[in-house]
Amino acid sequence: MPKNREQDVCEVKSVDKAKVMAVKKSMPSDRDMHNLSEIFSVLADPARTKIIYALSKEELCVCDIANILGNSISAVSHQLRILRNMRLVKFRKEAKRVYYSLDDRHINRLFNEGLKHVRE
Amino acid sequence: MPKNREQDVCEVKSVDKAKVMAVKKSMPSDRDMHNLSEIFSVLADPARTKIIYALSKEELCVCDIANILGNSISAVSHQLRILRNMRLVKFRKEAKRVYYSLDDRHINRLFNEGLKHVRE
DNA sequence: TGATTATTTGAACAATTGTTCAAATATAAT
DNA sequence: ATTATATTTGAACAATTGTTCAAATAATCA
Numbered sequence: 298m299p300k301n302r303e304q305d306v307c308e309v310k311s312v313d314k315a316k317v318m319a320v321k322k323s324m325p326s327d328r329d330m331h332n333l334s335e336i337f338s339v340l341a342d343p344a345r346t347k348i349i350y351a352l353s354k355e356e357l358c359v360c361d362i363a364n365i366l367g368n369s370i371s372a373v374s375h376q377l378r379i380l381r382n383m384r385l386v387k388f389r390k391e392a393k394r395v396y397y398s399l400d401d402r403h404i405n406r407l408f409n410e411g412l413k414h415v416r417e
Numbered sequence: 418m419p420k421n422r423e424q425d426v427c428e429v430k431s432v433d434k435a436k437v438m439a440v441k442k443s444m445p446s447d448r449d450m451h452n453l454s455e456i457f458s459v460l461a462d463p464a465r466t467k468i469i470y471a472l473s474k475e476e477l478c479v480c481d482i483a484n485i486l487g488n489s490i491s492a493v494s495h496q497l498r499i500l501r502n503m504r505l506v507k508f509r510k511e512a513k514r515v516y517y518s519l520d521d522r523h524i525n526r527l528f529n530e531g532l533k534h535v536r537e
Numbered sequence: 538t539g540a541t542t543a544t545t546t547g548a549a550c551a552a553t554t555g556t557t558c559a560a561a562t563a564t565a566a567t
Numbered sequence: 568a569t570t571a572t573a574t575t576t577g578a579a580c581a582a583t584t585g586t587t588c589a590a591a592t593a594a595t596c597a
Binding site: 538539540541542543544545546547548549550551552553554555556557558559560561562563564565566567 | 596
């Protein structure tokens with residue numbers, strides 16, 4: 298997203314080297330951190346959190362999801378593509394319709410943990 | 418972020434009204450959903466997840482946080498402002514330095530739940 | 538076959554994001 | 568007072584996001 302001209306990034310002097318070393322050492326890998334924020338990104342949009350909530354309750358076709366959210370079908374379909382790419386949802390076709398459902402064990406726990414946070 | 422010209426949004430016909438009604442009824446409020454995705458947004462950036470992880474281990478000054486992340490001090494300070502505004506971190510001044518620490522019980526559980534997800 | 542319905546897709550666009558750079562504060566040391 | 572150090576702040580900017588619109592598929596029906 299930014300420019301990252303890789304300049305004066307970290308000629309930054311450490312104040313407490315021991316602490317810094319310890320934290321650096323225990324820090325999860327960049328790869329893990331990247332994946333972690335990626336999964337949180339999915340939940341960082343109200344339309345997507347609503348879709349995930351809805352699908353945690355019922356298997357639904359695109360049309361009914363759009364109806365529940367109050368969004369256009371196209372917008373919902375775009376969001377579903379993101380969820381599909383992240384393998385959070387699966388789908389099956391029935392006649393003209395496509396039915397989506399959750400395809401991830403953990404995502405619901407994440408959702409509920411977040412809701413707890415919101416509600417204090 | 419978008420335009421939302423509020424057009425043909427939901428002349429969308431419902432296929433299974435019973436399901437749609439049931440899900441709509443149990444759906445958390447728009448306010449809750451907004452707050453929920455807002456808290457997930459905070460974790461949707463690797464720099465911020467790293468800061469949160471670091472502060473879960475140690476109280477740290479801005480300089481040392483920058484050192485741990487390998488980011489500029491300015492970038493870190495901007496991110497800390499976001500975390501401050503969300504009341505996820507608190508700080509105290511000591512001489513010229515400002516020490517930050519976590520100020521939220523739940524955020525760590527959210528982080529760990531997410532990490533579990535990432536690591537399958 | 539052609540018409541209808543459900544969904545997907547891609548381009549366009551405004552809004553938002555996260556970083557950099559430079560300048561402003563704040564605090565301590567000389 | 569002046570200097571040095573630590574942090575914050577605001578403007579600028581490129582990248583990304585999420586929606587709309589129009590057109591493309593897919594599947595069923597007359």
